[in-house]
Amino acid sequence: MSIAADGDKELQGISLRSLPKISLHDHLDGAVRPATIIELAEDAGLALPASDAQALGEWFAAQSDSGSLVNYLKTFELTVGVMQTADGLTRIAREFVEDLADDGVIYGEVRWAPEQHLAGGLSLDEAVEAVQQGIEDGEDAVDHSGRSIRVGQILSAMRQSDRSLEIAELALDNREAGVVGFDIAGPEDGHPASDHSEAFDLLAENFFPVTVHAGEAAGLASIRSALIDGRALRLGHGVRIVSDLDVIERDGDEVQVKFGDLARWVRDREIPLELSPSSNVHTGAIEAWGTELADHPFDLLYQLGFSVTVNVDNRTMSRTSLTRELALLVDAFGYDLDDLEAFQFNAASAAFLPVEEREELVEMIADGFRND
Template identity: 80%
Template sequence: MSIDQSGDVTIQGASLRSLPKVSLHDHLDGALRPSTIIELADAIGLDVPEQDPAALGTWFATQSDSGSLVEYLKTFDLTTAVMQTREGLTRVAREFVEDLAADGVIYGEVRWAPEQHLGRGLTLEQAVDAVQQGIEEGEDAADRSGSSIRVGQLITAMRHADRSREIAELAVSFRGRGAVGFDIAGAEDGFPASNHRAAFDYLAENFFPVTVHAGEAAGLASIRSALIDGRALRLGHGVRIAEDLEVITEEGDEVQVRFGDLARWVRDREIPLELSPSSNLQTGAIAKWGKTLADHPFDLLYQLGFAVTVNVDNRTMSATSLTRELALLVEAFEYDLDDLETFQFNAAAAAFLPVEEREELVEIIAEGFDV
């Protein structure tokens, strides 16, 4: 089947976009509408590579398809530059929620680093408040259009900087006011979670949920540090946990695998993997296994019982949506509705919400997939 950016296809009589979905790994500064970037850039006198929204979208996708996380991250210089004012942050957050709702998402978590949005005089608190205002405006707009969506903030610290304890305190202070969890992001290789042990100790003392980018640009040692030093409840990407699996035999659909201790721990403890298929290709996270989606260890991890979830990472950079990511997996691995429903159940169970609210999500998903 042919899949465009919207990704909508019909599977077993159901429109993929209309199915209820949960999005756990979605960066605010990686999900701007190209038209919005152009308008916000014009307002502050910032030059952009292309003045046509479609051409700018193509520019992002081309620049991001580098095979390197470091090169991929350079595209964020443009998006963060237009997110330095209250108005810019609020608009981007509002449109973020509207776009999720249009994609069939019923619950999402948006991760972003407030410390990167202080260039025009905002304080950390003002930046978080501006994003929360946009989220609530987006939720209200979705409700008026007949959709129902809830979005929580994952307050993120940059792992190459030294403000993680301060950002952790900021996240906890916004508990109950929009913040549902904490993350560290940025260049992973050379900046392990152990560098931020003080922040993670503080979060643990305050029982505040943590997800950590690990197993994308760095391997098993990074994942180990995320779990031990970061007390991570989820792994951001985590795809390179497959390096701790040794395929012994492979005959048809039967695969015999030897688990390393780390992989077995992640699988047996059902630690969710926030996998992002298109992004993992672009950044070279799956280079060990190949260069196409069919080479992605997603299916191996799924078949072995890991708690896999499907995510977009950065919609602008990957020119994608959650609907499209699911459609690409269907194309690569011939998944059916039962498989896609399992991925949503996994994501709902992994959401940083009280158990009662996670159970409600599961019920909505089950009802929506009953077609």
């Protein structure tokens, strides 16, 4: 069946939106509602390319579907521009949580870069507190609606700047106040994880979870640095790990592959890949394999036993949802409910939570897929 206008799809008689999901790679400044941008833009002194939410959403989609990560990142000037006050951050974080719950997400991790939200006079701590307030307000609203969701913050340091140690310290200071992980984001090519070794050393010394954007706009050297210098427990995107695979023969579903050392390590150690199918197409991350979602090496990685997870990256820019991403994968690769459940199990196991809480998520996913 076709994907509905809202991104939903029925599979084996089940609405994909109704299934319990885990979201690991989801940017706060990439998920601002267009209507909210319009409401907040005047006070922020921002000129917008469109005056109604539908047209603004279409503008984001057109700008983002360029095949260039650099062009894709330019759209964030608008979203970040309305996220410079405590009230703005709190509102956007609350709406983020509500939108996740409406998408069937039961656990999510929201990543954002506090250093980009200080232009209005906020301190780093105040910015983190404002986002946490919004998260808690959103969780309460979802709870009052009879549903349940939990969301943790991942603090991102911008890899082209020199504040990573400061952001690492900020993450540690807030580890009991909603922050569950650390990340580096921004221009990947030319800014390896090794540039931020002091921050990663501090986090490792304090046993704090790390994910690193790697293998999106740069190749194997970036992934290697993320694992060795960053001690990454997950790879943000990581799609270019496919470059370390040599496909010898492919006959239908049967694939013979020679693994490079790096790819074998990532597969055998079950290091989760935070794949974002639509975004990977839009940013050109899969340009070596094609320009359509059906060209995405997602299925090859899945069939070879990599720990693949499905993510949205930036909902607003890609005009997508986790439900829609799953529907697109079903259409592209013929997946069934067992496959989609496996992706959610992978994500639950990869969550930056204690093992007992991860096991609870696994049980909630199994129950949700069985009940549906």
